[in-house]
Amino acid sequence: MASVSRSGERQAVDDLLGGVGTVPAALVIAGEPGIGKTTLWLYGVERAREQGFRVLSTRADEAESVLAYAAVADLLHDVESEVLRDLTDLQRVAVDRVLLRTGADGPPTDHRTTGSALAAVLVAMAVRQPILLAIDDVQWLDVSSQAVLAVAARRLGGRVALLLTGRAHATEPDPADWLHLPAPDTIERVRVGPLSLHALHTMILERFGRALPRPTMVRIAEVSGGNPFYALELARGVDGRSPVGDAVLPSTLTELVRLRTERFDGQVGDMLLAACSVGEPTVDLIAEVAELPVARVVELLDGPEREGILRLDGNRVVFAHPLLARGIYTHAGPARRRRMHRALAAVEKRPELKARHMALGAASAEPATLQALDDAACAAVGRGAAAAAADLYELAIGLGGDTPTRRLRAAEQHLRAGDTNRARRTIEPTLDGFDSGAQRAAALNLLGAARMADHDYPGALPLLGEAVTQAADEPALLVEATLHFSRALSMSGQHEEALRQAKAAVAHAEGLGDGKLVSQALSLSVLLDCARGLRRDGPALVRALDLEAPDPDVAAPCRASVVDAVTTSWMGDLEEGLAGLIAARRRSVEMGSDADFVFVSGHLAMVYTWLGRYSVASDVAEDVMRRGEQLGGGYPVVVGRTHRAVASAYLGRERVAREDARVAIAGAKQCGAPFLTIRPLIALGFLEVSLGNHEKALKVLQPLLIARRDGSVRDIFPATFMPDAVEALVALGRLDEAVPLVEALELHGAALDRPWLLTAGARGRSMLQAATGDLAAAEETLRGALVQHDRLAMPFELARTQLFLGQVLRRQRKKNLAATVLRDAFDTFGELGARVWATRVGAELERTDAPRTGRSDLTPSELRVARLAATGKSNKDIATALFISPKTVEHNLSSVYRKLAVRTRSELASRASELVFD
Known part of the structure; x- marks a missing residue:
């Protein structure tokens, strides 16, 4: 287990610096975001400078993770020229290219050349003084810099220390697993972070091979205070029923407590028992129960206080550790405990506590005690204390008050408390x-709702189906059961029946006249409509929003504000949908609803992916995975793995994407939720198309193609796989099979006026046209697609359209125009981190044989826009000339103005002489 104290981690930094000798050494500090890695890194940098080290540092950044050699350039930026002069000619060329001092002329170099140059620089500098190579956030290293550092590290020698930090969750690989020094045992890897609830969960799962229910884990975390030893011992003592009322401590700890407390008997023992039989013991309460003056109680408690059993904090009696209190209670024996609870019930004024003491003090059912427990449970429900209410009902049942009504109430509260x-x-x-x-x-x-909460959808279906039948004469219950049934059907892949049940729930709720239920039923119906690719029922959603009432028990798919945000993003209004989802996610956190958090976060990750913010999407997905692991797996882990797979596919992280998709598909099948396999399959299909594996892509996407032969794919959420299928089919010459897919995109795009469908349809149509040799028509179709892209905040899709337009232009021998469009696509893919697609564009650029541009403060796309703007052309004219969207023109001009410190086109025109390609 990694060290969890900051003092230990600082000591690891000190040991690294203090141990620098003739052999290089490294310390890799890994941990979750915000855990304090950078603080430790800064501490190491400061300490190194104090000790006379020469520090070469870089703080990797997500925005620079696509810039080749960005991190290496930072490290070499301040290296003295005389050091670089001692390099070989080839190494100097490599370094000059990293530092942008030379172009492509001269002998070829690669990461191996650059890596050997970096190693030579570090070894030479280490002769003069010890060197610290400090890199913060290695997970954001650009791929070329990582490769250079891996090569250099294996070649290091002398007084060189490496201090690296990287983001990594407990279950993830080491963020610097690529780092290998000449002596393997000189790399220390430390993971930082306290033993959080998640860490305790992981620890107990690994130790006992079983996951405890979340309420039990929460109680263990509270009692143990994060202490792993006590948490493990408490976990052994939990019997799976209640972590609060009747869990018996392990005998080893009971014996320990007995040895410490056995000499306190008689009045002192009774006072200790009284103190540990209530939640907030006070001297006054103990005095009242013992029928002694307060001063006498204080005097008698002096002995336990001196022994470290408890302390008096004003009027409060505080045990040194909850285990001590629990041990005293356990050791007292049943008869003595019942007597104490009867005494406490006699003095307690609060109804719930009084009823509880009455129950714990009774040996059989008494009408007064049962009534007190029922009343107390109702009061607890009113305060939102579901677990307490359930325990009170269970006490009544255990005393002999076992009735169907009481069992239903207890089960309901257990379910609301999350204890399925x-x-x-x-x-x-x-x-x-x-x-x-x-x-x-x-x-x-x-029972059906409990099985759904456990992600057992096949098990829920027969229960909920019968519940709908049995509830025919109870309208409110009928609506609730029908909504549950509809959701279980949807997760099981029975979408038509799910939608039919949702519509039935709307009718039942309308007949009942319950606005809250009407809102839930309308919301689910709208969501399922859109998931099937049907037009969003705007008036129904507006009505659902008007009738929406805050209620943490209402599932996210039945909450109008959530459905509004989700379906808004599905329709292509991503920024508005994003704002709604962020608000919904915040609300789910405020409510403490894990299920809602997972549902909303899954859609949030999806929107971030569409916006091209893949790292953010991955972070959201990982957050869902952590939550899912705390909840024992199932649906949340499937959602988290799925969306990390999608983000990884865009980023070209093939291994991560494939593994996450594999785990997600297996988890979905285990849950009996084939619906959850769709997006992992989409991620894999996209990955294969990205890599040019068209046969594999179609094999992966075949189940989705078969399921959508009815033409029901009409919007972005269910149709994201179709452009990949079209590209694969066209690439393989299977044009007849691609035609209906393209027609569906075009038809539904026009009918619904959805920009994503229109752009995807137009790109697919242009592929068909190009495949039949009609390149002019393909170019014209793509021009129309670019107009639709102005309405769509999806930069990857724009670059994908530009890529194909560049290919069409090249095939028409319009090489300069092709190069212009392709460079814009290359820039976009590079900015997004879509390295596989950037490589594809790079290959197309090579085929154009267009003149290359040199390096400038402005990017090539910015230079092209700036030159045209300086001549007085409008944004629209520039967009037409360069085959880009007006929004892209605006973005580039904003960057040009900032970089050149100008405000107007006239100022830009005055500097036209600077706007030339090198």
């Missing part, structure tokens, strides 16, 4: 005892 196992155990053994009709429907609905 106890909810099911409360109902399942006695299900046959529930009468037909509303009572049985309620029981079935609860």
Whole structure:
């Protein structure tokens, strides 16, 4: 287990610096975002300078992760020229290229040449003074710099230390696993971070091979205070029922407590028992129960206080550790505990605590005690204390008050508290005892909801189907059961029936006249409509929004504000959808709803991906994965893995994308939720197309193509795989199979006026035209697609259209125009980090044989826009001339103005002589 104290991690930094000798050494500090890695890195840099090190440092940045040799250039920027002069001619050329001092002329160099040059520089400098190579956030290293550093590290010698930090969650690989020094045992790898709830969960899972329920884990975390030893011992003592009321401590700890407390008996023992039988013991309460003066109680408690058992904090009695209190309670024995609870019930004024003491002090059912427990449970429900309410109902059941109604109430509260196992155990053994009709429907609905919460959708379906039938005469329950049934059907892939049930729920809710239920039913119906590619029912959604009432028990797919944000993004209004999803995610956090958090975060990651913010999407996905691991796996892990796979596919991280997709598909099948396999398949299909593996792409996408032969693909959410399928089919010459897909995109794009569908359809049409030799028509079609791109905030899609336009122009021997368009695509793919696609564009650029541009403060695309703007052309004219969108023109001009410190076109025109290609 990695060190979790900051002092230990600082010591690791000190050890690295203090141990520098003739052999290079490294320290890799890994951890989650915001955990303090950079603070440690800065500490190391400062300490190194204090100790006379020469520090070469770089802080890798996401925005620069696509710039070749960016990190290496930072490291070499301030190196003295005399050091570089000692390099070989080839190494100097390599370094000059890294530092942008020379172009492509001269002998070829690569990362190996540059790596050997960097190693030579470090070794030479280390002769004069020790060197610290400090790199922060290695996960953002551009791929070329990482390759250079890997080569250089294996060649290092002398007084060189490397201090690297990188983001990595507990289950992820080392962020610098590529780092290897000549002596392998000179690399120390440290993961930082406290033992959070997630860490405790992981630790207990690894130790016992089973995941405890989340409520139990939360209680263990609270009691142990994050102490792993106590957490493990508490985990051994939890019997799976209640972590609070009747869990017995392991005998080893009980014995430890007994040895420390056994000499306190009589009045002192009773006072200790009283103190550990209540949640917030006070001297006054103990005095009242013991019928002693307060001063006498303080005097008698002096002994336990001196022994370190407890301390008096004013009027409060505070045990040194909860385990001590629990041990005293356990060791007291049942009869003595019952007597104490009866005494406490006699003095307690608060209804819930009084009822609890009455129950714990009773040996059999008494009407007054049962009524007190029911009343107390209702009060707890009113305060939102579901777990407490469930425990109170369970106490009544355990005392002999076992009725179907009380079991239903207990199960409902267990479910609301997130304890699905106890909810099911409360109902399942006695299900046959529930009468037909509303009572049985309620029981079935609860069991179905519990199975859905456990991501067992096939298991939920028969229960909820029967619940709908049994609830025919109970309208409110009928709506609730029908909504659950619809959602389970959807997750199981039965989309038509799911939509039919959602529509039925709307009708039932309208008949009932319950606005809150009407809002939920309308919301789910709108969501399922859109998921099927149907037009969004705007009036229905507006009505659902008007009727929406805040309620944490309402699932996200049935919440109008969430459905509004999700479907808005599906329609292509990504920025508005993003704002709504961020707000919804914040609300889910505020509500503490893990299920809503996962649902909303999955869609949020999807929107970030469409916007080209792949690293952010990956971060969101990883957050979902962590949450899913804390919840015991299932649906959340599938969602997290899926969206990380998608982001990784765009970033060209083939290994991560394939593994995440594989795990996601397996998890979806395990949940019995084929619907969840769609996006992992889309990610894999896109990856194969990106890599040029068209046969493999079609094989992956075949299930989706078969499922959509009914033409139901009409919007971005269900149709994202279709452009990849079209490209693969055209590349393989299977034009007849591509035609209906293109026609569907065009048809539904026009009918719904969706820019994504229109651009995807136009690009597909141009591919068909080009494949049949009609290049002029293909070019014209792509011009129309570029107009639609102005309405679509999806930079990757624009660059993809530009890539094909460049290919069409090249095939028409319009090489200069092709190069212009391709360079813009290359810039966009580079900025997005889509390195595989940037490589594809680079290959196309090579085929154009167009003149290359040199390096300038302005990028090639910015120079082209600036030169035309300086002549007085409008943004629209520039866009037409360069085959780009007006928005791209605006973006480039803004950058030009900033870089050249000008404000107007006239000022730009005055500097026209500077706007030349090198």
